[in-house]
Amino acid sequence: MENNIQEFKPPLKEEKGITNSGNVKVADSIAVFAPATVANVVCGFDVLGFAVNEPGDEVIMRITNKPGITISKITGDDGRLPLNPAKNTVSVSVQHYLQSINRTDIGLDIELHKKMPIGSGLGSSSASTVAGLFAIKTLMDDNSDPAKLLPFAMKGEEMACGHGHADNVAPALFGGFVLIRSYSPLDVVRLPHPPGLYCAIIFPDVDVPTREARQIIRNKILMKDAVTQWGNIAGLVSGLFMQDIDLIGRSMQDVLVEPVRSMLIPDFYPMREMAMELGAVSFGISGSGPSVFAFTRDEETATLIIQKLQQHLTNININSKTYVSTINDAGPRVIG
Amino acid sequence: MENNIQEFKPPLKEEKGITNSGNVKVADSIAVFAPATVANVVCGFDVLGFAVNEPGDEVIMRITNKPGITISKITGDDGRLPLNPAKNTVSVSVQHYLQSINRTDIGLDIELHKKMPIGSGLGSSSASTVAGLFAIKTLMDDNSDPAKLLPFAMKGEEMACGHGHADNVAPALFGGFVLIRSYSPLDVVRLPHPPGLYCAIIFPDVDVPTREARQIIRNKILMKDAVTQWGNIAGLVSGLFMQDIDLIGRSMQDVLVEPVRSMLIPDFYPMREMAMELGAVSFGISGSGPSVFAFTRDEETATLIIQKLQQHLTNININSKTYVSTINDAGPRVIG
The missing domain is CATH 3.30.70.890 (GHMP kinase, C-terminal domain)
Structure with missing residues (x-):
């Protein structure tokens, strides 16, 4: 089935410190923030969500010499999140992304800094996952539509909470209010909102x-x-x-x-x-x-x-x- | 409970042949067309509807000397609709309107010309009811918001099909696409649509x-x-x-x-x-x-x-x- 995400017009991302010089990779490490999200929005169970500016999570990602992903540090989780890269949503979704671009030869080290509570209903795992995916996409100098990251983020969500829902990961990835009109095929619509809310x-x-x-x-x-x-x-x-x-x-x-x-x-x-x-x-x-x-x-x-x-x-x-x-x-x- | 219809910004009605001169009634008879409507719109069961330019019904209404409402003629119904004003949705809803403005002293004669099939799922009774209500409102030189007619039209709808639904009468009355967000309190939102549909x-x-x-x-x-x-x-x-x-x-x-x-x-x-x-x-x-x-x-x-x-x-x-x-x-x- 074909996915429809074409309604989404992504805002231009401000990419501090990163200069695009053709296909040459221009940074070996990066720190990314991704926002917490409110899913359901009261009357939109499973189909609506929006992102906030605070709180959110931070991922620091470094390219290493040894192929494979390691997680060297997680802070703010009271030891609740796995350092094992096969069990952490951030590394798992990043791994799916690397497979999609045939770059599993890459070596990566990840630090995850939780700046928001886990199990809070604020899309904690989504914020981490999206931060990780946005970090690797930027490191890979991949200028394609951020919407392509959504299926990988949903893989992480599936591992984190048993369902591959998108009502947290989509607003974390796109910002603003997001409608998941359909999951099969995936059809995502970005909605406007009043200023000053x-x-x-x-x-x-x-x-x-x-x-x-x-x-x-x-x-x-x-x-x-x-x-x-x-x-x-x-x-x-x-x-x-x-x-x-x-x-x-x-x-x-x-x-x-x-x-x-x-x-x-x-x-x-x-x-x-x-x-x-x-x-x-x-x-x-x-x-x-x-x-x-x-x-x-x-x-x-x-x-x-x-x-x-x-x-x-x-x-x-x-x-x-x-x-x-x-x-x-x-x-x-x-x-x- | 209070009704909310304030989102609706009614389009200016073209009132041919009627000149408003203060509070003086300026016409004794009037002919009004009201449009057929498509309710539900596939995924909006009981809450969405829109109006079309063809087909629709016509009501001719004349002020008479004798208080009370008569229905002198119905055409296009194959004899299926009642001439008894206590049983016809048009006269019943007009009577509710007249009671609301304390003008049951008025005498009215109504002709109803059905220009669309009955029992077709095209809002046949709503088109007749809205035509009748718009006719009496215009004859009464009542310049208030057409939205005030909606509850009277819903009374007619209740008699016609056993439910006081608004997903036909509201678009017939307002034109365009209409959302009935809530019935209790009544909350009606007029929606835009692409040109050229x-x-x-x-x-x-x-x-x-x-x-x-x-x-x-x-x-x-x-x-x-x-x-x-x-x-x-x-x-x-x-x-x-x-x-x-x-x-x-x-x-x-x-x-x-x-x-x-x-x-x-x-x-x-x-x-x-x-x-x-x-x-x-x-x-x-x-x-x-x-x-x-x-x-x-x-x-x-x-x-x-x-x-x-x-x-x-x-x-x-x-x-x-x-x-x-x-x-x-x-x-x-x-x-x-």
């Missing part, structure tokens, strides 16, 4: 494994609930194109997944009520949780929301991490 | 009552099919905003309703195959059927499709009516 993110430090968060979702649903849901996703997409923040807010309701997954998140509904009362445009679960997020019209409201919600979580003895960010429109970027 | 419509003259076409739809569906469907409606809405006819075509797939309703339509799949081979962008059921429609990029392809499909239906001894039209962007219009 802020995202408040709160990660309550409780354990919600992605696999289990998926398993509790019902296999069979009522047609009438599905109609409600696709009215809402159509409204959300319209609001993104129309830059109509009110419509975006009205449309971000989820009658199918949130009622189930919210049970895994401490005080989800009280937190939602607080956020909405503080002026949020919308509030919901990021990916499979436990992170939650709110859209706001300004930075002040987003900051107020993370402060109040963090205080609320502290009061019920739950640690949390919080972020305020605009939408990341560029995807991964070279940082050194 | 043609619609080929074929009505196979077989009986598919709307109520029965609704009853055969499953109440419970698989989550994975719902995900496919909302990926497609999000793709269709994106394609409409992006003027991307390829994306519109790829998105117009229905894994939930069409597989069931197509059984009520003679040779649905052979007709689809023929239309797609002749160059259609997409092909599907209009509303609850039995009419089918194809989008095309030009008039010639649309004409070819209706000719070949009509010939095919003739070969299997089924009469049909066919239409080729552009998208109607104006909704109802005064024609005399």
Whole structure:
């Protein structure tokens, strides 16, 4: 089956310190940042996601003399991620890329610096994978469309969480809001968004494994609930194109997944009520949780929301991490 | 609950022969055309519809001296529609409107000229109802937003087919593509579309009552099919905003309703195959059927499709009516 990614018009990437001189490789090492992502976006279960400017992960990649991939260092993971290159999503997806260009003769060393929590519902593995793929593509002086990296990133996602979903890796790779219209064939559409939209993110430090968060979702649903849901996703997409923040807010309701997954998140509904009362445009679960997020019209409201919600979580003895960010429109970027 | 229809920016209506002079009523009779509509639009079951320029219905309305509504003539219905004003959708919805403005003292005579088949899946009752409501609003010199007519039109729809749906009346009233994001509260969004999109419509003259076409739809569906469907409606809405006819075509797939309703339509799949081979962008059921429609990029392809499909239906001894039209962007219009 043929994949359709032609709607995507990638923004020009700023490639600091890298000069393209014909086909000659011009750098032996590179550092890349790739953004965290919010999948589902409340009413777009499995088909929508967007990228934020903070948090994100960093990969440092060096070309070595010895063929094969090594992972020399991982920081920020509390020892939870494998250094074995056959089991790490970054090296596995990079290996798939190298196979596709017949360059498995290359030797690579990878450092992964996790700058965001693992298992948070913020696309942690996707950020690492995309950073790795963007690093190797840039090192290889490969100027082709970044969209070609998507299938390799999905391979990494499949290993990380058991499903080759694209609703985290696609926005991490392309930036902005991304619709996965279809998986078979793969059909990805990049969507616009209103300027000045802020995202408040709160990660309550409780354990919600992605696999289990998926398993509790019902296999069979009522047609009438599905109609409600696709009215809402159509409204959300319209609001993104129309830059109509009110419509975006009205449309971000989820009658199918949130009622189930919210049970895994401490005080989800009280937190939602607080956020909405503080002026949020919308509030919901990021990916499979436990992170939650709110859209706001300004930075002040987003900051107020993370402060109040963090205080609320502290009061019920739950640690949390919080972020305020605009939408990341560029995807991964070279940082050194 | 409050209704949200503020996204809709109604096009200026051309009101031939009617001069607004303050609050003085300036015409005693009026003739109005309202367009046929295609609801569902393949992947937007119960939430999407669009209007065409042909066919449509005509209502002639005269102010009389005697309070109350009479229906003096109905043509083109083969005697199937009631002349009793308490049972006719046009008079019932007009009566609701008159009650809302406290003008039940008015006397009205209505002629309804059906210019399209009844029970065809082309929004026949909606076209009549919207023509009647637009006629009385114009006669009353009521310059308020046409959106205020939508609830009255939905009352008519409820009487005609047992459900107060808006996916025919809203596009008949507003023109263009219309999304019903939510019914409770009512939230209607008007969508753009690519210029130069043609619609080929074929009505196979077989009986598919709307109520029965609704009853055969499953109440419970698989989550994975719902995900496919909302990926497609999000793709269709994106394609409409992006003027991307390829994306519109790829998105117009229905894994939930069409597989069931197509059984009520003679040779649905052979007709689809023929239309797609002749160059259609997409092909599907209009509303609850039995009419089918194809989008095309030009008039010639649309004409070819209706000719070949009509010939095919003739070969299997089924009469049909066919239409080729552009998208109607104006909704109802005064024609005399």
